[in-house]
Amino acid sequence: MKNSFKNLSFQELKVKRDELTRKYMDLRFQMVIGHVDNPLQKRVMRRQLARLNTLISAQEKAAKTSLTTMTPEKKA
Secondary structure, three states: OHHHHOOOOHHHHHHHHHHHHHHHHHHHHHHHHOOOOOOOHHHHHHHHHHHHHHHHHHHHHHHHHHHHHHOOOOOO
């Protein structure tokens, strides 16, 4: 599961992040109510969200740097 996010496109990563965020919020509400079978699942989801956010920000930075290197800046 750790490396399964690396081959996803940027849009797929964003969709997956939104989906996991929703699941994480549901899990948090269930923990407050007390109906959680595996409390370690919260940690796993939080770490998956962190991986997704890291990959998304890396792709955003790569796209930003590729755009700035492709367009020459005019110097005065």
